[in-house]
Each structure stands twice: as structure tokens, then as C-alpha cells.
Amino acid sequence: EVQLVESGGGLVQPGGSLRLSCAASGFTFSSYWMHWVRQAPGKGLVWVSRINSDGSSTSYADSVKGRFTISRDNAKNTLYLQMNSLRAEDTAVYYCARVGDYGDFCFDLWGRGTLVTVSS
Amino acid sequence: SYVLTQPPSVSVAPGKTARITCGGNNIGSKSVHWYQQKPGQAPVLVIYYDSDRPSGIPERFSGSNSGNTATLTISRVEAGDEADYYCQVWDSSSDVVFGGGTKLTVL
Numbered sequence: 076e077v078q079l080v081e082s083g084g085g086l087v088q089p090g091g092s093l094r095l096s097c098a099a100s101g102f103t104f105s106s107y108w109m110h111w112v113r114q115a116p117g118k119g120l121v122w123v124s125r126i127n128s129d130g131s132s133t134s135y136a137d138s139v140k141g142r143f144t145i146s147r148d149n150a151k152n153t154l155y156l157q158m159n160s161l162r163a164e165d166t167a168v169y170y171c172a173r174v175g176d177y178g179d180f181c182f183d184l185w186g187r188g189t190l191v192t193v194s195s
Numbered sequence: 196s197y198v199l200t201q202p203p204s205v206s207v208a209p210g211k212t213a214r215i216t217c218g219g220n221n222i223g224s225k226s227v228h229w230y231q232q233k234p235g236q237a238p239v240l241v242i243y244y245d246s247d248r249p250s251g252i253p254e255r256f257s258g259s260n261s262g263n264t265a266t267l268t269i270s271r272v273e274a275g276d277e278a279d280y281y282c283q284v285w286d287s288s289s290d291v292v293f294g295g296g297t298k299l300t301v302l
Contacts, residue, residue, distance in 0.1 A: 110291065112291075112293075119279075119281065119293060119294070119295045119296040120230075120232075120238065120281050120283075120293040120296070121293065122290060122291035122292065122293065125290070125291070134290055136290070170237060170238075172238075177228075177240070177243040177244070177247070177249060178226065178243060178244055179226075179285065180226075180228075180283075180284075180285035180291055181226075181228045181240065181243045181244070181283075182228070182230070182238070182240060182283075183240050183243075183249065185237040185238055185239070186237060187236075187237050188237060
């Protein structure tokens with residue numbers, strides 16, 4: 076089955092760190108660009124970061140630049156998001172999403188998300 | 196930064212046509228994608244490249260894009276279409292941009 080499964084979310088104090096993982100299965104992970112998108116409780120979708128297929132190119136939203144790092148391990152079919160210096164406003168469900176066969180920057184496959192709560 | 200503007204809510208009776216707009220500066224020059232998100236679920240792509248439907252998406256879903264407005268049209272609306280809908284583009288200065296989302300209510 077083609078799927079993405081996020082993990083690693085949880086409760087963390089402000090200023091703390093967390094690493095999210097996104098395990099891919101059912102497709103050739105190394106062929107696809109991958110993104111992280113987040114959604115604060117009751118709010119809309121917000122793009123966070125992207126990485127190209129071989130991991131050589133990354134990009135970040137201004138709100139997380141310098142604090143978050145996206146990476147991937149194609150041998151393990153896994154996408155990561157290292158989140159440092161976390162703030163209350165980073166509280167959200169974090170989704171990993173695949174840019175698939177429908178074209179550039181069009182997300183054809185999403186995980187179910189993992190909740191990150193930043194609170195003391 | 197590039198901004199996409201959607202109405203917060205749209206209401207429609209079953210069997211009627213719902214139109215959800217997405218406004219942006221010269222959005223007609225960009226490729227617009229639309230996602231449906233039901234409560235507690237991940238988003239699902241329903242329209243890509245302005246007007247194409249992924250496999251498995253009913254023909255009742257269609258899209259258009261011109262000038263400063265893109266539109267998602269849902270014909271013969273069903274109760275199961277009730278969800279939040281998001282438009283999305285890529286912009287060279289802002290990277291991936293989502294609209295604020297529109298809650299579709301089926302009366």
C-alpha cells in the first residue's frame with residue numbers, strides 16, 4: 076500500500092527540540108520531492124519545508140528558517156524534520172506530503188499527521 | 196509574499212452547485228491545486244493544474260482559473276462533500292502557498 080506515516084510528535088517545552096519522522100512505503104521514495112506542512116488547531120494549512128529527491132536542496136518558510144532542518148534517508152525510505160528552539164506558535168499537526176506524478180508542487184499523497192504541542 | 200484569499204465559508208443545499216473562490220494577484224498565470232480536508236483527516240487532492248481531476252475524484256468536481264480568481268466548482272453537491280477546501284499555488288518568492296481555507300456546509 077502506498078502510504079506515509081508520521082511519528083515523533085508529542086508535548087515539548089518552549090525552547091525544546093523534537094524530531095519528526097515520516098516513513099514512506101509502497102513507492103520509490105528516492106524519486107520524489109517531499110514536504111512538511113503544518114496545521115495549527117482549528118486553523119489552515121501552512122507550508123513548512125521541502126527537500127528534493129536526493130536531499131541536496133532544501134527550502135524553508137521564514138517562520139521556521141534557522142530553527143528547523145529537513146532531511147531524508149533514502150535507504151530507510153524516511154523523511155525527517157528536526158525542530159529546535161520550539162515556540163508555542165509551532166503547536167500544530169505536522170503532515171508530510173509527496174509531490175507526485177501530477178506535477179510540480181502538487182501534493183498527491185499525505186500522511187495522517189503527528190501532533191506537536193509546545194507548552195510549559 | 197504571495198497571498199491567496201478564500202471566503203471562510205460557503206453554504207449550499209444538496210443537489211445544488213457550490214463555487215469556492217481563491218483570489219490572488221494574477222493567479223491566472225499560476226497553476227492552482229485544490230484539496231479537500233474532512234475533520235480529523237489529512238487533505239486529499241481534488242483538482243490539480245487548475246482543472247484536472249486525479250483518478251478517483253468524481254466528475255462533479257471541476258476547476259477554473261483566470262485573471263485574479265481561481266474557482267473550485269462542485270456540482271450536485273452531496274452531504275459527503277461537506278469539508279474544508281484549500282487552494283494552493285507555488286510562487287517564486289513565497290514557495291508553496293495555501294489559501295486560508297473555505298468551510299463548505301451542506302444545508
